[in-house]
Amino acid sequence: MQKVDSKPRVATVWLGGCSGCHMSFLDMDERLLELADRIRLVYSPLADVKEFPRDVDVTFVEGAVSNEENEHMAHIVRRNSRYVVSLGDCAVTGNVTALRNKHSNVEIIHRSYVELADKTPSLPIQFNTVAQLLPQARPLHEYVNVDAFLHGCPPTADQIWFAVNELLEGRVPVFSTIYLRYG
C-alpha cells in the first residue's frame, strides 16, 4: 500500500479478549483528537479495514492467542509491524481468556452452549469457515516476539497514552516503574 503521508502508521488488533482494552483505548477521550492529527490508524476493529496492511509502525494487540485465526493473525502482525505491543493482561499472561485452559475444548463448548444457555441449548454446528479453538489460550509472546507490554485488565487510558507517546518518539516504553500493575 502506498503511504499517503508521513504520519506514523498505527494498528490495533483484537484477539482472544473481551474488547475491554479497546474500550480503554477509546477512554483516551479528547486526546484521541490530538492522536488523530498525529497518526494514521491503518487497521483496527474500530475501523473498517479488511486486511492487515504492510509497513505498520506500531501495532497494539489485545487478547490471548486462543484460536487458529488468532495465531495466524499474530504472525501477520509480527511480519508487518516495526513494534508489537501486548495490550493488557490477556495478551501478557493469558489472564481471563486462559481460565478455560484447565478444561478440554469439548467441555467448554458444552458448558457455554448447553449448560449455560437460557434458551435452545444446543451445540454449535461445525462450519469450516469458523476458526477452531486452540487447545489452550496462551500469551502473545509465546507465539511471536513482543517489543513492549502494557499491563492491566484493562490498562488505563493514561497508560496507553503514555505508551503511544513513547512509541511515537521512537522509544520503546518502559513501564516497570510507573505502570507495572497486573489486574
Added chain:
Amino acid sequence: MSVLTLTIDEHPVSAKPDETLLDIAHQNDIDIPTLCHLDGLIDVGACRLCLVEIEGSPKLMPACTTRPQEGMVVRTNTDRLKKYRKMIIELLASEGNHQCAVCVVNNHCELQNLAYAVGLVYVRFPYLYPKKTLDATQESYIIDRDRCVLCTRCVRVCSEVEGAHVWDVAGRGISCEIVADMNQMWGDSDACTSCGKCVMVCPTGALIKKGANVAEMEKETDFLKYIVTARQKQEWVGEYLKEH
C-alpha cells in the same frame, strides 16, 4: 550473650548468635524480599526469595534460616541474586493459575507486590496452567489451589499457633499441593476450629473468606505478633503456674 560483628552490603552491623541474617538485615533497614517468612512463625526456607551471597561460600543461603558468624560478609542485592529472585517469581507465576483481574486479593497480594519489586514485565517460561482444585466445603473459607505458592504459612500457623494441624503438604513437583487432614475435603476436617488464621497469613488469594468479591479482601497478619508475644511472656498462664 556474646555479640558478633559482620558486614551486610558494606555496612558493619552487630548481631546476636541466635538471630537470623534476615532479622539482622531488618534491624538495619536493609530490605530483603521474602514470601514464606512471617514474623511469629518458624522459618523453613521454602521460597528462596531471601537468598543472599556470603563471601567465601559458593552456595547462596536463605537469609531467614541462616545464623550470623563473626566476620561474615553478606551481600543481599547483587545482580546474581536479582536474576534468581526474578526467576523464582516467574516460575511461581507459570506454575499456578493467576488471573489478578478476577482475584479476591487483587491489589493486596504479596505475590503481586513481589512481581512489581522484581520488575516482572512478562514471564519468559511457558505457562503450565496446571489442573489445580478448589475446595469450598468449609463453612466460612475457601482454598483455591490455583493461587497457592506453597509457602506453607498456613501449615505452620495452624500447627504452631492454633495447635490444630489441619494442613499438610502432599505430592511432589507440579502435583505438590496443600491438603486438609489426610487429604480430606476441608469441610470434613474435625480438627479445624474455623479460626481463620490460615486465611489471614496466606500471602495470596489461595485462602480466602467466603462472600468476598474481586479485590475486596485484605489480609491482616498483626494478630500473630500479639499471640506469639503473649505466649512468650506467659500472659495467659495463671499466677500459680508462673510461680511453680
